[in-house]
Amino acid sequence: MKTFNILILSSGRRVELVKLFKEAINELGLKGKIICADASSYAPSLFFSDEKEVIPRIESPTFIETIINISLKHDISLIIPTIDTELLPLSTNKKFIEKSTGAKVLISNENLIKICRDKNKTQDFLEENGFKMPKRFKTEEEIRENDFPLFIKPISGSSSINAFKVTDFNQLKSYLDIIKTPIIQQNIVGDEYTVDVFCDFNSRIVSVVPRLRIETRGGEISKGKIVRDNKIIDEVSKLVKIMKPIGHITIQLFKTKSDIYFIEINPRFGGGAPMSIMSGANSCKNLLRILNGDQLDYNNDFIENQIYLRFDSSIVINDEN
Template identity: 60%
Template structure:
């Protein structure tokens, strides 16, 4: 493959991810354009990408057709989703996109995405296959008041920790029930929270598993994290991945509690903090380039342990012509 171009959908603020793909291509001495696609002209990642492509909003009826046009015009080899609202639509249209282009879509099977995108589906699935997850209360249990506080409430299809709350009493519960649409009510978990970056090849073979302790978060996304090669977490997540069988970069959230490992959610896409694991040595971007070149990868733990990452905001300036101003 002489050129491997990557289209990052809903690129938004994913500057680090764009740069990780660029660095991986440079390291491997690959000719590559990282194309950032977004519906907004002011998405910061556009100004760091090699090329850009204007996309419609996800709910527009021509969204998939425009992705196909982008793939053909930009000679795209890989389409990378970054936000939850893309996932079911892309999974549903994966074969169609791949038939009409030379690109692979980095999305798991529709059934996998369906399990992960609906948190009630996730809850039931994990319970059925015997993995730890906090108790979820039924509508009847909520109505009859057979609850034990503290609880945790969240929307069944939410993301970025929007409308998620700790519930200390019945008064809190009544307030938050009015706020959260289609809520899930669970036992409140206490312990150390981890995000786990998992990379699997296109046949769902596990290549790397990197646990990250969530030291601090902002708006649901990790702002400070520490790489910890926790054997218990790695073994447990390995068992889950072998049953679930997703592909690509997967972001798993869990907690180590007094009861053991309990799962929060599984996101079948690059999480916002994924560059932490990539920079530690578990380079999912390099892995993807190697897979696209036909290489076979083996499981490894060739990443640095006990690294702490501190994320921060930065800004760029664009002029009246929507061009980057360099200071």
């Protein structure tokens, strides 16, 4: 029986994801280990993995070399990124890593990553392809008093860091002092959704699961509801067929009474992805099945109207220093 060892990079606090991959290996009757790697030796996920590795930070010149060495050491089948800042270096070096290790890298093409990592490029791409986004103000001079409230955030930001609702010109000036490369947009009022999409390595859609963001903390969903909204599913599917991503991606949007406004695209596992996985759209199992040679069809058999509540938990470790 072939062994499928999976390397999760920058695994941090993603204990849920580690557990779900372990469960998937067991439930499918496969052999394999979950290896977690993080720049911090105290990342909680390291203590739930089968093997752990401490790696240099992404900006280190040895980052890619270290990933290759770890992959060879543990006979890795699949490398999974989890944070925005590692996406571009991994997509740029994807072919080199795969040729050097024999492992697959769960990453979309470099051009798509560049579009997703720059919110101005995301807006251009979506609008050029006929999708709605909040109105963008390219300069402060374009803004009028009746345009408020607005929303400002860094063009390459993540986790809602330095993302603010702006109610007047005084606030705008203050935030422009903080955010040096901002995108300024209309503030949309509506229901906010994160949509989990899973595509195979040929960018064929396997599942699309909308989840209503009931409550967030630090930009990540803490309470969410799985919703079978066919209008959202259809619009997201239309976008994904144009984008052609690979693996599990998350798309954020607002739904108003009349329209769907896309906010951003994160071409990786989002922090709330376990909600959709546990609802039946099991990206962990799907990835293992693909690695095992299965051909997957589109499947929308997820369980709707489930509410997921995420919470913190503590573990204790012995300090060996």
